[in-house]
Amino acid sequence: MSHDAPAADNVATAPQFLNAAEVAQRLRVSRSTVYNLIASGRLAAHRNGGGKIRPRGVRVPASAVDAYLNDSLITATEVA
Template sequence: MRHEIQRATENVASTPTKFLNAAEVAIHLGVSRSTVYNLIASGRLTAHCNGGGKIRPRGIRVPESAVTEYLAGSIVSPSEVAA
């Protein structure tokens, strides 16, 4: 059991995280860059800031997994659409 956990941890650690800039996230979501920044500011989309702690638009990077999680959480049922 311990070796299985160790192998699983190694697999996760060896998989590089892909980061997207705001323009790339906007394309994936079909929204504007301003909407991406608003999603980040509201905490609905996780982002990392590059650039020595200074928050600046060009330094914001969003993990691809955060975009996937956001999309998964935004699925609506047919009854919600009809309402």
């Protein structure tokens, strides 16, 4: 049984996950807002670990943050 490190090209294609603080920084909102977006279903996330003593929080795929930003774009006619 071999325990070789994964190939570099496999690492590059792995999805990137962000924690709530990183998402908040990227969206320029508070962490509470990030959790509210997740709870409302407007931002997809994965719960990481379910420990009662020390839960690990949530992880948001970077692609979900990009999709949220793209979906929230408005046009000039929508502003007026």
